Amino acid sequence: xxxxxxxxxxxFVQEKEAVTLDCTYDTSDxxxxxxxxxxxxxxxxxxxxxxxxxxxxxxTEGRYSLNFQKARKSANLVISASQLGDSAMYFCAMxxxxxxxxxxxxxxxxxxxxx
Amino acid sequence: GAVVSQHPSRVICKSGTxxxxxxxxxxxxxxxxxxxxxxxxxxxxxxATSNEGSKATYEQGVEKDKFLINHASLTLSxxxxxxxxxxxxxxxxxxxxxxxxxxxxxxxxxxxRLTVT
Numbered sequence: 001x002x003x004x005x006x007x008x009x010x011x012f013v014q015e016k017e018a019v020t021l022d023c024t025y026d027t028s029d030x031x032x033x034x035x036x037x038x039x040x041x042x043x044x045x046x047x048x049x050x051x052x053x054x055x056x057x058x059x060t061e062g063r064y065s066l067n068f069q070k071a072r073k074s075a076n077l078v079i080s081a082s083q084l085g086d087s088a089m090y091f092c093a094m095x096x097x098x099x100x101x102x103x104x105x106x107x108x109x110x111x112x113x114x115x
Numbered sequence: 116g117a118v119v120s121q122h123p124s125r126v127i128c129k130s131g132t133x134x135x136x137x138x139x140x141x142x143x144x145x146x147x148x149x150x151x152x153x154x155x156x157x158x159x160x161x162x163a164t165s166n167e168g169s170k171a172t173y174e175q176g177v178e179k180d181k182f183l184i185n186h187a188s189l190t191l192s193x194x195x196x197x198x199x200x201x202x203x204x205x206x207x208x209x210x211x212x213x214x215x216x217x218x219x220x221x222x223x224x225x226x227x228r229l230t231v232t
Contacts, residue, residue, distance in 0.1 A: 033218045043206055045159075045223040052218050091158065095221070100147040100166065100212060103221055105159045 002027040004094050006106035013082045013113055020067070021077040021109045023092030031097035034075040036066065039108075040088040048090075051075055082113045117143045119211050121224025128199055128231055136194045136227045138209035145211035148192035149221070150184060153206040165192050199231040 003026040013019040025034065032053045038046040051059045051066045059066040067076040079086060089110050093103040118141040128134050138148055147166050151159040163179075165171040165186035173179045181203075183195040192211075196203050208226040212219070 035220055043208070043226040043228070045208065045210075045226075047220040047222075050218060050220055089156070100164070102149045102161050102164055103210065104161065107158045108156075110156070 002029070002032075002094055002096060002104050004092050004104055004106035006092055006109050008109045009107075010110045010112065013111065015084060015113060015115050016081050018078060018080045019082055019111065021079070021090050021092075021111065023075045023077065023106060025073050025075060025092070025094050027094065027096060029096040029098075033095045033097075034066070034068070035093045035095065035103065036064070036075075036077045037091045037093060037105075038086075038088045039091060045091075049077065079111075082111075084113050084115060087111060087113045117211070117213075117222040119145075119209065119222045119224045121209055121227055123227055124225060125228045126230070128229070130200055130231055131198055134196045134199055134229060136196075136207055136209075136229075138192045138194070138211065138224050140190045140211045140222075143211075143213055144189040145192070145213060146189065147212040148186055149210045149212070150182075150192075150194050151208045151210070153208060153226075155206075159208065162194075196229065199229070201231045204229055204231045 005024045034051045036048040049061045049064045051068045063080045065078045089108045091108045092106040120139045122137045150162045162177045163171045163173045165184045171184035186192040209224045210221045
C-alpha cells in the first residue's frame with residue numbers, strides 16, 4: 001500500500017528565507033507521481049509542483065523546487081525567499097500510475113512566515 | 116485548465132436531516148471522482164472513489180449507508196450525508212479525474228464545510 005509521511009507538524013521561517021518541508025513516501029508501484037499542494041485557511045487546495053518517478057531532473061516552479069531523492073524515497077519541497085502569503089498548510093501527496101487512482105496525502109505541515 | 120466546482124461551500128443542518136453536496140467538472144469529462152473528508156488541521160482522508168455509471172468504492176471504515184455517493188453523469192457526482200449527526204461535522208472536498216496517468220495534478224473543488232447542530 002502506498003504511504004506518505006510528513007514528520008514536521010509545524011515550521012517557522014522569516015520572510016525572504018528559504019525553507020524545506022520534508023516528505024518521504026513508500027510504494028511498490030515503479031510508476032507514480034509526487035505532488036505538493038498548499039491549503040490556506042480558506043480551504044482550497046492549490047497545486048504547487050509535480051515530480052514523476054521517472055523524471056531525471058528535480059522539478060522547479062518559480063520559488064518552489066522539489067528535491068527528489070528516489071533511492072531514499074524522499075520528495076522534499078523547497079520554498080525560496082518566503083513571503084507572508086506562504087503561510088498555510090502544505091501537503092505532500094502521491095498518486096500511482098493506474099488511471100483512476102486517487103491522490104493519497106501526508107499529514108501536512110503548517111508553515112508560518114513572519115516579518 | 117480543468118476546473119471543479121463544489122456546492123454548497125457551507126451548510127448548517129440539524130441533527131437527523133440529510134445534506135447533499137454536489138461536485139461538478141466544468142470543462143472536462145470526469146470519469147472518476149474522489150471524495151475526501153478533512154478535520155481541522157488534519158490531512159485529507161479519502162472516503163470513496165466513484166466511477167461514472169457504477170457504484171462507488173468506499174475506503175475501509177467509511178459507512179456507505181451514511182455517505183451515499185452518486186456519479187450519474189460524466190460531469191456530476193453527489194455526496195449525501197444521511198441522518199447527519201454532530202460527529203459528521205467536517206470539511207468535505209471533492210476531486211476529479213479523466214482517463215489520464217499519474218502525472219496530472221487533480222483539480223479540487225473548493226470544499227464544503229458541514230456543521231451539524
